[in-house]
Amino acid sequence: MTKAYIIYWSGTGNTEKMANIIADGVKLAGGEPEVLDVSTVKPELLDGVKAYALGCPSMGAEQLEESSMEPFVVDLLPHVSGKQIALFGSYGWGDCEWMRDWEKRLQDAGATILGTEGVTVLGEPDSETEEKLIEIGKLIASNLD
Ligand SMILES: Cc1cc2nc3c(=O)[nH]c(=O)nc-3n(C[C@H](O)[C@H](O)[C@H](O)COP(=O)(O)O)c2cc1C
Incomplete structure (x- = not known):
């Protein structure tokens, strides 16, 4: 079975929690999640x-x-063209410009953002x-093959 990779960076744990909830969604859809710290990948x-x-x-x-x-x-x-990529992350005080920029960089390189836009949370x-993250996990699992 192709694994559902969930790759993250997190300083104080909020985005890591989001990663683990996506993994729960993958499992609910019968997939096999692999949550990895980006520094190891x-x-x-x-x-x-x-x-x-x-x-x-x-x-x-x-x-x-x-x-x-x-x-x-x-x-x-250079490798994202044609891929379905879910984005997620936590923020503190801004208006989520970082997520809009990230979506655009990937879309300009030919990727599709799974769930239409990145999932953000304060x-x-x-x-x-x-709930949104669980749905994202299910979407990843159903787009693997
Ligand atoms: C060095 C630093 C820079 C940050 N810059 C921003 C920022 O530009 N906009 C914003 O909304 N939050 C900013 N934050 C807040 C973090 O995004 C927020 O605390 C988030 O919950 C951290 O997620 P994490 O627990 O996954 O590390 C910054 C935090 C730190 C430590």
């Missing part, structure tokens, strides 16, 4: 994978985390966000 892992999830909170000034996630995304971009995931 090379983009080649995703070469043959049609659908996966990437998560990162808003960092810097409405940016991706710069040491691990930003370089990972830069390396991944701080920790609440119950409404949990």
Whole structure:
């Protein structure tokens, strides 16, 4: 079975919680999730994978985390054409510009955003966000093959 990869960066755990809820959604749909910290992953892992999830909170000034996630995304971009990618992340005070920018970078490189737009939440995931993340997990599982 193709694994459902959920790759994230998280400083204080909010985005990590989101990743684990997506994994629950994958399991509910009968899939096999693999939640990985981005610092342990090379983009080649995703070469043959049609659908996966990437998560990162808003960092810097409405940016991706710069040491691990930003370089990972830069390396991944040439390989995302035709892929179905779910995006998610937590934020603190902004208006989610970081997520809109991230969606656009992937779409401009030929990817489709699963669920139409990235799932964002202020701080920790609440119950409404949990429901969205579960649905995202199910969507990934149903788009793997
Ligand atoms: C260095 C730093 C920069 C941040 N920059 C932003 C920002 O530009 N916009 C925003 O909405 N939140 C910003 N935040 C808040 C985080 O996105 C927020 O605390 C989030 O919940 C962290 O998610 P995590 O627990 O997965 O690390 C920043 C936090 C830190 C530590």
